[in-house]
Amino acid sequence: MTYPKSFEELMECFKMLPGIGNKGAERMAYHMLDMDAxxxxxxxxxxxxxxxxxxHCKICGHICEGDTCEICQDPERDHSMICVVESPKDVFAMEKLKEYHGLYHVLGGTISIMDGITADDLNIDSLFKRINEQTKEVIIATNPTREGETTALYLAKLLDQMGVNVSRIANGLPVGSSLDYADDLTLLRSFEGRQKI
Ligand SMILES: [Zn+2]
Incomplete structure (x- = not known):
């Protein structure tokens, strides 16, 4: 016997979410059955x-409700520094430290030969367009994974050609980890220990 059509449809929707299989979707649908309208x-x-x-912010690619995000709009922030990260989650992880007061640039992923993701698929062009005489440093804070490193090297090479100071966050983070999973102290040390590349 199958579930009624609407029940099935709700389960199918839940299954679109990461980590939700048949059992999880079923449990959530039953839970929703008991919720008030x-x-x-x-x-x-x-x-x-x-x-x-x-x-996505039109300037940096972070998430926001308007055209541009709070960080890009904030005149108090140091507009001479841009920290390049993979995802909005990384911006929140960095902001939690309250140590960095510059701007961000969110790539929306990494270059991955395996998955066929090239620089053109990422929010990279807009990074180069943002660079001007005001830019003193670009900090590359992609995750310490193979793809993160490939992306960092790619960006560093091109930014260097533009005459920009480029630094990479230190190797304090375990290889294969991600910024948003790192504990605050590890992330802080990694950020403070960044090196010019
Ligand atoms: Zn922004």
Whole structure:
């Protein structure tokens, strides 16, 4: 016997989420069966509003509700420094440290030969366009994975040709890890120990 059509459809939707298999989707659908209509409505609205309102900042690629993010708009931030990260999660990890007061640039991934992701698929062009005489340092803070390192080398080479000071966060992070999973102290040391490349 199969579940009613709407039940099945909800399960199929849950299964689109990472880490959710048949069992998990089933459990969530049963849970939703017991939720009151108002809470379910709130749930559905939150997803629709999220998709409608959350955009990538036109300058740096971070997530925001308007055209540009709070960080890019903030005149108090040091606009002479740009920290390049893979994803918005990394911006939040860095911001938690309260140590860095410059700007960011979010690539939206890494160059990966295995997955066929090239520089053209990432938010890289806009990084080069942002570089001007005001730019004193670009810190490359991609994750210490093979793809993260490949991307860092690619960026460093091109930025160097543009005459920009480029640094790479130190090797304090375990190989294969990601910035947003690192504990604050490790990330802080890695950031403070960055080296010119
Ligand atoms: Zn921004």
């Amino acid at each position: 108002l809470s379910v409505q709130r749930f559905a609205n939150a997803m629709i509003d999220f998709k409608k309102n959350i955009h």
